[in-house]
Amino acid sequence: MVETFDKPEIRTPENLVYSKTKVLTDNVLSYCPGCGHGTTHRLVAEVIEEMGIQNNTIGVAPVGCSVLAYNFFDIDMQQAAHGRAPALATAIKRLLPERFVFTYQGDGDLAAIGTAETIHACNRGENIVIIFVNNGIYGMTGGQMAPTTLPGMPTSTSPYGRDTQIMGNPLKITELVAQLPGTYMVTRQAVHTPAAVRKAKKAIRQAFENQILNKGVSFVEVVSNCNSGWKLPPVKANEWMVNHMFPFYPLGDIKINGEMVK
Amino acid sequence: MAKITGDIVIDIERCKGCEVCTTACPQEVIAMSKEVNSKGYNYAIKVNANCIGCANCAVVCPDGVITVYRAKV
Amino acid sequence: MKELKLMKGNEAFAEAAIRAGVDGYFGYPITPQSEVLEYLMAQKPYEQTGMVVLQAESEVAAINMVYGGAACGKKVVTSSSSPGISLKMEGISYLAGAELPAVILNVVRGGPGLGTIQPSQSDYFQATKGGGHGDYRLIVLAPASVQEMADFVGLGFDLAFKYRTPVMVLSDGVIGQMMEKVELEPQVTRRTNEEVAAQCPWATTGRPVNGPHRIITSLELDSAKQEIHNHKLQNKYKEIEEQETRFETIGCDDADYLFVAFGSSARICQKAVQIARAKGIKVGLLRPITLFPFPSKAIDSYSKQVKGILTVEMNAGQMVEDVMLAVNGKVKVAHFGRFGGIIPTPDEVVKALETKIIGG
Structure with missing residues (x-):
């Protein structure tokens, strides 16, 4: 008989402190083990559940690893062409202004092919939430160089490391959109530790609540890992992220309530 | 003084064995199984009864496989 | 009003x-x-x-x-x-x-x-x-x-x-x-x-309280399902071809020749019909209003009646391919086009009919 260390006597509804939100479906996430996409999905879904807006929210899925996000969120969702999610969200919010609207995009989608849509939605001050998961690589297509790939970082299309003289520089699009008058909140978070997750959730909650104020884009970057693309086990990938990604993409609020954070 | 105890229920079929929960647990309750689930992943298991129901493991779990209970005893 | x-x-x-x-x-x-x-x-x-x-x-x-x-x-x-x-x-x-x-x-x-x-x-x-x-x-x-x-x-x-x-x-x-x-x-x-919700139950307007959630996507990773989706689309296009083909005919009842032209080319052909008929050439105009679905059957119905069909287009010859497919070799088909932003004159069109179809 294997010892299970179960305590069935305390498993009562009043003692329940954490279970998967009902705003996520029971479909198994298509992400690799340890991927921050799953955690970020969960936070968005928990915020939607806690705000009671499951039937009043429309999400937009990108192209990339999270292309199937619509299978995981139990809300109405649209799948956008690569990079165009902010254009879809612009129309959805303008045509259904009483709905909560968010896009969920990776770094290739948002900061390369969709740069124009991102910047102009932010500059127009569309009253939407943009969730931006930045892992510095194209995950779904097999680990190619992304606009956010760090200098010197190897990928399948920068196998000897990103040589900025040849391949150009990583784009800090979050700092860039913070400069635009149409963004009301711009923050950079992570989901690798319990403390980071709790903080990121607060930021996502704030971003969704901002839509009620009708003051422009709330932009939440989540610096994340790509265990498969980085070719590291999940725990090691998180360590690599702390040591390499965070110095280049420092966590914290960049713009709050329409004001730059000093 | 009331003592806090906790318990977690792990949906081992949905667990992908990423081990992130093991580093998040302050009580070193979680380790990975030697067995694999039907997807071939070593899954998270409890290795002691020291759980305090802090939910750190569930909070960092990318796949939402952990349910947490906490009680005063 | x-x-x-x-x-x-x-x-x-x-x-x-x-x-x-x-x-x-x-x-x-x-x-x-x-x-x-x-x-x-x-x-x-x-x-x-x-x-x-x-x-x-x-x-x-x-x-x-x-x-x-x-x-x-x-x-x-x-x-x-x-x-x-x-x-x-x-x-x-x-x-x-x-x-x-x-x-x-x-x-x-x-x-x-x-x-x-x-x-x-x-x-x-x-x-x-x-x-x-x-x-x-x-x-x-x-x-x-x-x-x-x-x-x-x-x-x-x-x-x-x-x-x-x-x-x-x-x-x-x-x-x-x-x-x-x-x-x-x-x-x-x-x-x-x-x-809108009543007309479009598929639309993403916010998940119904009793579900299910609606998804708008063009992605299907399962090839078997994608093929089913492609069949569904093709069946829809077939139905559209059967139900929604629209065209207009002018002076076709007694026509010996036929212009097929759409849009502004069709307007030019209307005048060309008048000029040609004044010269004794009995020509009519068939104007496709829907280009897809294309009025292939209507055009083919003239293939026994007319001696030739001239498509008039402001391009190098595009719709002419669909006209040729429609009549499938039963009658002579030629194309007259001006392009690069040049608009053909009715006289040019009549001359093209004379040289490419009647005398061709």
Whole structure:
């Protein structure tokens, strides 16, 4: 008989402190083990559940690893062409202004092919939430160089490391959109530790609540890992992220309530 | 003084064995199984009864496989 | 009450969109269609009907705004001209794949590339054969008057919602820019959100309380399911071919020869019919109103009656291929075209009939 260390006597509804939100479906996430996409999905879904807006929210899925996000969120969702999610969200919010609207995009989608849509939605001050998961690589297509790939970082299309003289520089699009008058909140978070997750959730909650104020884009970057693309086990990938990604993409609020954070 | 105890229920079929929960647990309750689930992943298991129901493991779990209970005893 | 006005084709399209109760227009300036956006911005329909009008950052953004709005079950429109339509092709393919209703106006100018801002019909292939990637069709309506620029907004939406498919109004720089009298339909009230939800249970307007959630996507990773989806689309296009083919005939009953022409070329051919008949040549005109579905059966029905068919197009010979397919060798078919922004004269058309068909 294997010892299970179960305590069935305390498993009562009043003692329940954490279970998967009902705003996520029971479909198994298509992400690799340890991927921050799953955690970020969960936070968005928990915020939607806690705000009671499951039937009043429309999400937009990108192209990339999270292309199937619509299978995981139990809300109405649209799948956008690569990079165009902010254009879809612009129309959805303008045509259904009483709905909560968010896009969920990776770094290739948002900061390369969709740069124009991102910047102009932010500059127009569309009253939407943009969730931006930045892992510095194209995950779904097999680990190619992304606009956010760090200098010197190897990928399948920068196998000897990103040589900025040849391949150009990583784009800090979050700092860039913070400069635009149409963004009301711009923050950079992570989901690798319990403390980071709790903080990121607060930021996502704030971003969704901002839509009620009708003051422009709330932009939440989540610096994340790509265990498969980085070719590291999940725990090691998180360590690599702390040591390499965070110095280049420092966590914290960049713009709050329409004001730059000093 | 009331003592806090906790318990977690792990949906081992949905667990992908990423081990992130093991580093998040302050009580070193979680380790990975030697067995694999039907997807071939070593899954998270409890290795002691020291759980305090802090939910750190569930909070960092990318796949939402952990349910947490906490009680005063 | 209908209202009679003197308007440009582009303006008539814009005014008809307001009156048809359209929910949103998303556009980007390009000659020769910028009057659509200019007119809407000047009219400020957002203050009267609540219609959203937005100048997007690009044609690409505009068509994807259309996708977002259409996926909410809203009546949404965009307009552009040839190079801009090329940019929209990705989005149009997604609209077709996701089965979303929308009306897209192309006021065609000459190409390829940046080409010319003068009128052309050189986007026939692009409009009727796909243009974007994947096996899909658009319903393509070809207006030949300012009146039809207005009428095809309403017709376009009727068809778009009936079949859940994007509809292209394939105009050209002549029809878009010229002024004519137009009889405008009275203002239709925009549908309420409840009416949209009832008409479009598939639309993402917020998950119903009892579920299930709605998903608008053109992605299917399971090939077996994708093939089923492709069959469904093809069956829809077949039904459209059976139900929605539209054309007009002028002077065809006793015709020995036939012009086949659409849009502004058809107007030129009307005059050419008169000139030719004055010379004793009995020629008629068949004007396809829908380019997809193409009036192949109607054209084929003349293959025993007439001695030859001349297609007149402002391109290097595009629709002529569909006419040849329609008659399948039973009668001589030739093409006459001017392109690069040149508009053929009726005399040129008659001469082409004489040299390419009668004497050819």
